[in-house]
Amino acid sequence: MPYKDLEKRKQYHRDYYREYMKTVGKKYRDTAEANRSKKMKESKYDGALYYKIRRIQWKYRDWGVNAFLRDGCQCAICHESDFRTLVIHHIVPLKDGGTTHDSNLITLCRNCHVRQHFGDVHMGGGIPQELWDKHWLTFAEEVGKRSKCYSRQIGVALVRDNRLIGIGRNGPPRGVPHCEVRNPNEQRACPRWIQGYSSGEGLHLCLAAHAEVNAILNAARMGVCTKGATLYCTCGIPCKNCLGALINAGIEEIVCTSKDYYDELSPWLLKNSDIKVRVYEQ
16 A cells, blocks of 8 residues: 555545546446447347336436346346346445446345345344334335226235235236226226225225236236235235135235225134235334
């Protein structure tokens, strides 16, 4: 080290880094830009890749896209490629002096991202289950916000060993038009409300699939086993139809936000099955 004095040493590194960015750094940036431009052109013929890149670019701008492409469009640790769970992580946090340079960025899935910040309870990291519960319920809430249901928005996260295996939100099946198509004057409202039904009534008019069932079907669509999983939902205890599907799918535990029941048969189903219900209290 050329200087023993701390301030002179810091200044030396700042000057060295400045010169590095003018020479080697510029070449690296040009290469990264060329690679990004090439991938962007290729993505026009690959709808999935194009959507992933645009999503990362919208959220993290170009510097996030460079890191995303460098890591192969997947989590650098577990190689998860589901773009819905991918984030750009700062190796050195911005609050600690980290930058948005590609060398300080890495692509992670939500699970590995949480482990980077809190450790892993199964690896002795010491993260308590309460933090996992809060994390997955917050994630489920974000999923529910994207529901197109005019009545209520419910989100679900299906988790096994604190790893996400499926998500779900209430709404019409894939590709099916929404309720305004059936409403008079294409009114953007729940048909049951228009006809004066109270909450829980007039369900014969509702074409939406429930979030709990959608989470199971989402996992099945991707070929993922749901046996032994935990379901986090931003609502009360699921209805009898959803409970029946959850029991048959092998779900071990349900974590919900209230003790309210949707119908009278739900308590009976819980009493006569092995599925556990836990209410998360903030």
